[in-house]
Amino acid sequence: MKFKVHCELEYQVYQPSTFIFNIHALRTATQTVLEEVLEVDPYIRFEEFTSVHSTNRFVRMEVKEPMMFKIAYKAVVDPAYTIIDHDSALAPVPVVQLDGDVIPYLFPSRYCQSDKLQRFAYSKFGKIENAFEQVLTITEWIHKNVEYLSGSTNSQTSAFDTITELAGVCRDFAHLGIALCRALSIPARYFTGYSYKLFPPDFHACFEAYIGGRWIIFDATKLAPLNGLIKIANGRDAADAAVASTFGNVACTSIKVGAETADPEFEPFMYEKSTLKGLSYE
Amino acid sequence: MKFKVHCELEYQVYQPSTFIFNIHALRTATQTVLEEVLEVDPYIRFEEFTSVHSTNRFVRMEVKEPMMFKIAYKAVVDPAYTIIDHDSALAPVPVVQLDGDVIPYLFPSRYCQSDKLQRFAYSKFGKIENAFEQVLTITEWIHKNVEYLSGSTNSQTSAFDTITELAGVCRDFAHLGIALCRALSIPARYFTGYSYKLFPPDFHACFEAYIGGRWIIFDATKLAPLNGLIKIANGRDAADAAVASTFGNVACTSIKVGAETADPEFEPFMYEKSTLKGLSYE
Amino acid sequence: MKFKVHCELEYQVYQPSTFIFNIHALRTATQTVLEEVLEVDPYIRFEEFTSVHSTNRFVRMEVKEPMMFKIAYKAVVDPAYTIIDHDSALAPVPVVQLDGDVIPYLFPSRYCQSDKLQRFAYSKFGKIENAFEQVLTITEWIHKNVEYLSGSTNSQTSAFDTITELAGVCRDFAHLGIALCRALSIPARYFTGYSYKLFPPDFHACFEAYIGGRWIIFDATKLAPLNGLIKIANGRDAADAAVASTFGNVACTSIKVGAETADPEFEPFMYEKSTLKGLSYE
Amino acid sequence: MKFKVHCELEYQVYQPSTFIFNIHALRTATQTVLEEVLEVDPYIRFEEFTSVHSTNRFVRMEVKEPMMFKIAYKAVVDPAYTIIDHDSALAPVPVVQLDGDVIPYLFPSRYCQSDKLQRFAYSKFGKIENAFEQVLTITEWIHKNVEYLSGSTNSQTSAFDTITELAGVCRDFAHLGIALCRALSIPARYFTGYSYKLFPPDFHACFEAYIGGRWIIFDATKLAPLNGLIKIANGRDAADAAVASTFGNVACTSIKVGAETADPEFEPFMYEKSTLKGLSYE
Incomplete structure (x- = not known):
């Protein structure tokens, strides 16, 4: 299904500064970027680059003098997803069988201190055998216990704060979900993207957990349909994938x-505890 | 110069468990592993793997029942290094010119909360223009202010703690160095390795900062010569490169x-403020 | 009921040092110290003092040169307590009616960051109307979720850590109980004392909550009978009442x-959810 | 010297709520309240109370229904102070000689984690022998290193944050000063008050250190003259003395x-390093 996505960011620059933006829709085997355009007004030279560490598409530019500028991105993107509903396809992958590329997502990161949440995670979610059900229960727990409250947190807030302070925005919901998964030895990574039917409209953040050999999407905010996401970036947490x-x-x-x-046929897809169907953008 | 390195780790396993070891000497363009052998006693099947995220060499094994075992690694390694002493070769690289692969080392990580140290770093080290001198001054500051004290910290201790509590071990010294560099927009990464003349003998941790287009080694502990290091791994911090x-x-x-x-001709190399010569293992 | 209590602390002094001990049984309207003796061996001059801020009995001594010494306290103490079982007598006291002396126990302290636990406390315990039942539910929650694990924490561990890390000793259990009560506007204070039938024998810490106009005792560790406590000190938290x-x-x-x-007739008293009987040492 | 002080606070009450205000000028042996009036508009019944723990004058009121109200306090106050300039009168008081009432101000509190700052305090300020000079050096260090920046901190910010993040408001400056003094075994307490010539006008916070047997005032913000303070309250930190x-x-x-x-003869008094004169409101 095709989505038109767009963003426009405006900056006031007080001194010569460098910007790294991560606002392009990702190109993957299952997400096709049909059209896209990036505009900077007034024009400033920019370059696109990627890193060996990820496929995220970064744009970098140097603003050499004080000024105001806008950067705008527009694209038509076709992200494909799969609904996975066999129990066996949603089984946990033992650490010993994990692919090497997935293993870094087991370890703690700046905003996801999974090393400090192990007792909590095991006592609360450790007994659930089905991995998909386990992560779904984590997202339900976050959704029920953490209040979505704009302005309640800042760029330094981490999962260790949110698990007790119980308020935050999509970024904080994602960090907590990731940290709890990793604490249970389930690889989990941060996901940023454009989101259809998100209200109020904004960039969105949620997370993917590695279950049954695939990355399955989860969103503890429940603010938007899971099948209306257009991926911008993955990362260990927001430190890797800042807009x-x-x-x-x-x-x-x-x-x-x-x-x-x-497309008039868009049917929002959300998880239900009764059916155990996972959605993967792979 | 050739070094013989070895380690032996012994574990008591109480329940079926999985291990990921990172004790192999790294193979790089400048570090040659001439001989190596890994032994597990009693024998347990293991596999080596790497990850797309790094060149670190991991060994993974599953221990299926309670037991005691030893894992031992021995190698003969020839690490080459370069001494860089031209001023221009030790200049800072502006963010706008950084290679994409280097950029992730600008961002905060689990144990290196550079986002919280910006004022500190700028007020203390911000005015030094030469990047090598800047990082050298950081390591001197850490060396002078942080007491090396075995047992004073644990696996959860981070740079934000150490900068005030002022005690730690090599890992903590490295984390603080990394965090302060990143706070100044200098890419920095964690380095673990074998270390010649380290006393008491142990795995060592220090860090590399990206200056003049190369990774230059720094060690705020000053416990061992900079030219006697045999690299095991790089990472954002200890979360990426645990032994x-x-x-x-x-x-x-x-x-x-x-x-x-x-080799009888080994001459220990340490930095001196007067000469501004950097050492790079690239 | 009379108890014989005793303690003996031994110190190695490396440099001239000052000690403040808080090991005397408190003298209150309901706790009578029948006999007591304090011995320092070898003899060092000491003085008893109290503070306008509390009735805690401190002993202070200066050790002017390196040495080893023991301080031993023995006493026969008769603490009286009351069992309160009327519903009305266990009602919350609105802040507007609290006695001025009780109000400081509403505010956060070093190890009891009640200001950070408000959402948690309200979401979990906010709907319980009976104040005694509310605090009892808090202690049950702590008892069920926090593992008593010697050596898992240190003197810097606070309620904000324990609520997520879920392991600790009596001091940590008490701090978390206090912090959760204060977060709900229930005054709460730290209690240290000797404890009959505590195993292994040690100083004990628990807490008192102000309910129905009295201080009611609570112990989330459940390691000892509530009616076998001999009070040494009260305080905001361990910072006020260190041994x-x-x-x-x-x-x-x-x-x-x-x-x-x-006394052969000692009958251990513990709370039961079904009966709602509180025990007060006032 | 007589000062006219006044404040007016306006609140929107959404649900029945209780308020505790601490805005009255303190009455002490050296601070005389010549006239004062407290008005609540519209009228709501209030009561004044104090606590055995301090001489702070609290006002409490219950607002039983949603409304808007103002509370205004006006007073004419004559605070006397002493300038102490003999070296011997500014000597440290060994812990063994401290009055019992002063000892609680040696211990860590919610926002002043002196237990975590000991190495820092000793390494930086430990060698200064004169206690007044020591605390003055602490305030100079804070003044030089911490940026006064409205809005940079919140009610949960503590000395452990400020010592690294290096930005804050008067409350944060005071907390850091207190924590560093206590880390050096110098009793220190929080001071709130009205402040003549403070710009922009607001309640002010600074701290008192116990030197030579008196409480000497210090203000690391240097925003107002030390002899223009009218004391409202003392406390361990802001948790004890919230407005x-x-x-x-x-x-x-x-x-x-x-x-x-x-009084046209007001001459602002600030400390100078060269003269070592302390000012005490006792």
Whole structure:
């Protein structure tokens, strides 16, 4: 299903600064970028780059003098997903069988201190045998216990805070989900993207857990359908996949984000405890 | 120069468990592994693997029943290094010119919360223009202010703790160095290895900062010569490069580590503030 | 009921140091100290003092040169307690009616960051109307979720750690109980004492919550009967009521503590959810 | 010297709530309240109370229904102070000679984790022999290293954060000063008050250290003259001396604070390193 996605970020630059943006829709075997355009107004030279560490598409630019500028991205993207409903396809993968590329997602990261959550995770979720049900129960627990509250957290808030303070935004919900999965030896990674029917419209963050040999999507906020996500980036946590990293003295003065579909047949898909169907963007 | 390195780890396994070891000397363009042997006693099947995220060499094994075992690694390794002494070769690399593969080492990680140390780093080290001198000053500051004290920290201790508590071991010294570099927009990564003339003998941890387009080695502990290091792994921090990650109920009962050279001409190399010569294992 | 209590602490003093001990049984309207003796061997001059902030009995001594010494306290104490079983007598006291002396126990302290636990406390325990039942549910929750594990924590561990890390000793159990009560606007204070039938024998810590106009005792460890406690001190938390505060370079080399009763009729009293009977040492 | 002080706080109350205010000028042997008036508009019954733990003057009121109200306090106050300039009068008091009432101010509290700052404090300030000079050096260090930045911190920020994050407001400056003093075994307490010539006008917070047998005032912000302070409260830290503690769902919509003197002879007094003169409000 095709989605039109777009964002526009506006910055006030006070001193020469460098920006790294991560707003392009990812190109993967299952996500096709049909059209896209990136505009910077007024024009500033920029370059796209990737890293050996990931397939995320970064844009970098240097702003050499104080000014105001806008960066806008528009694309038509066709992300394919699979619904997986066989029990065996949602089994945990023992650490000994994990692919080497997946193993780094077992370890703690800046905002996901899984090493400090082990007792909590085992006491609360350790007895659930089906891995998909286990992660689903984690997201239900987060959804029920953490209040979605704009402005309640900041860029330094981590899973160790959120698990007790119980308020946050999508980023915090994702970090907590990731940390709890890793504490149970389930690989988990951060996911940022455009999100259809997210209200209020914004960039979205959720997470993927590695179950049955695939990355399955989970969203503890339940703010948007799982089948309306257009992936921008994966990472260990928000440190790897910030929409914008800035080096210098700048202020973001406006953010506009949106996602639409022309397809009248979109049927929102959310998980239900009774059916145990997982959704994977692989 | 050739070094013989060896380690022997002994474990008591109480329940079926999985181990991931990272004790092999790394193979790089400048570090040649001439001979090596890995032994597990009693024999347990193991496999070597790497990850797309790094060149670190991991060994994984599943221990299916309670038992005691030893894993021993021996190798003859020839690590080459370069001494860089031209001022221009030790200049900072602006973010806008950094290679994509290096950029992830700018961001905060589990034990290196560079996002919380920016004011500190800028107020203390921000005015030093030469990047090599800047990082050298950071290591001197750590060396002078942090007491090397075995047992004073644990696996959860991070740079944000150490910068105030001022005690730790090599791992903590490295984490603090990394965090301060990143806070100044200098990429920095964790380095683990065997270390010649380290006393008491143990695995060693220090860090590399990206200066003048190369990774330059730094060691705030000053416990061993910089030219006697045999690299095992790089990573964002200790979460990426643990000597052993264990999944299950196990206890490490003994660790023996060593490094020797047969070469009588080894001349220890340490940094001096007066000369500004950097050492790179690239 | 009369108890014989005793303790003996041994210290190695490396440099001139000052000690403040808080090991005397408290004298209150309901706790009578029938006999007591304090011995320091070898003899060092000491003085007893109290503070306007509390009735705790402190002993202070200066050790002017390196040496080893023992301090031993023995007493026969008769603590009286009341069992309160009327519903009305266990009602919450609205903040507006609290006595001025009780109000400081509403506020956060070093190890009891009640300000960070408000959402948690309200979401989990906020709907219970009976104040005694509320605090009892808190202690049951702690007892069920936190593992009593010697050596798992240190003197810097606080309620904010314990609520997630879920392991600790009596001090940690008490701090978490206090923090959760205060988060619900129930005054709560730290209690240290000798404890009959505590195993292994040691000083004990638990807490009192202010309900129905009295301080009611609670012990989330459930390690000892509630009616076998001999109070040493109250405080906001362990910072106020440390058994020993030392200023200088010293090491505690031995601690022995005990409590016995000659009374054959001692019947251990523990709370039961079904009966809602509170025990107060006032 | 007489000062006119006044404040006006406005609240929106959404649900029945209880307020505890601490805005009255303290009455002490050296601070005389010549006139004062407290008004609540619309009128709500309130009561004044104190606590055995301090001489702070609290006002408590219950607002039984949603409404908006103002509380205004005006007073004419004559605080006397002493300038102490003999070296001997500014000597440290050994712990063994401290008055029992002063000892609680040696211990860590919610926002002043002196237990975690000992190495830092000793390494930086431990060698200064004169106690007054020591605390003055601490305040100079804070003043030089911590940026006064409105909005950079919140009510949960503590000295352990500020010592690394290096930004804050008067409350944070005071907490860090207190924590560093206590880490050096110098009793220190929080001080809130009205402040003449403070700009922008607001309640002020600073701290007192116990030197030479008196409480000497220190203010690391240097935002106002030390001889223009009218004391409202002392406490271990802000947890003890909040201007307003609220229990319920309320929002503070306006704060106005001021202090004036009719005396044309006011000469601002600030410390100078060269003279070592301390100012005490005792």
